Amino acid sequence: MASPPMKTEQSFEFGELSPQDAMGSASESSYSPPGAVFGVSPPESSPRGRNNRRRDRPSWVKITYTPYFDGHLWRKYGQKKIKDAEYPRLYFRCSYRGDRQCMASKLLQQKNGDDPPLYEVTYTYEHTCGAPPIPFPDIVAEPPPAASREGLVLRFDSPAGGHGGAAQMMQQHQGQHQSTCRSPFMMLSFGSSCQTHNQQPAFHSDLAEPGTSSSIPNEGLPAPPPANGDGDMFPTWDSFTYDFDSHVHFGDHTRLPYNSNYDCDDF
């Protein structure tokens, strides 16, 4: 296909992005870590100016088995084979980019061929579209309490969390410490024995009282994502890597690594 002369302006028109926008509004995002934009100043020059160099864009990395379900609507706009990468890289941008000037984008890089495959998702820019996140619980595999015989605990956390959401918490604790006290509204425990084929998972539903996590009713848990050929069925482990100097690793969404000090002062 003969491409017409390329447009003269690629669309990084975030010159008016305020620090607040860049930091993300806690009410607008359920997953985006505000801390991801530490040290990023609002661009002041033209979209093509040096302040908009790719390396200066706020970005953070998430390792996940479910890269397609993060609560926002994305439109794929590109795919590219990356040198020395076994799998192509997929490029997405916020579906509201056009009508709401939301600059959020993400790129997907499959890391391995496991079942399910593990993905590295690099998010760039906070959502400024204001679109309410699609309710979807954080499903996190946790090591069991030391005293427990359970082999694995899956936490189905409410995105709203009853604390005002993950982003808000991140903002509250940014630069200090993270609260890890979001209460899961459902947990699955799996035994550690090998007799899994006969074993029913134990349901521990501590569904929140009305008005807290009620956006996701008990039986209203989102159906498992369709088997889309990517083996993208269940998330089992997440982590964020913040692109801030020496890549600080946080736990999934708002959670600290397991060996972190827990702090419940949000209650």
Add this chain to the structure above:
DNA sequence: TGTATTTGACCTGT
């Protein structure tokens, strides 16, 4: 017919 995805070309940054 409208919208989303695919894909090759072009642009940008290193």
Add this chain to the structure above:
DNA sequence: ACAGGTCAAATACA
């Protein structure tokens, strides 16, 4: 110069 990121026409799909 090269690799990665983005655009937009072509194509697929609902």
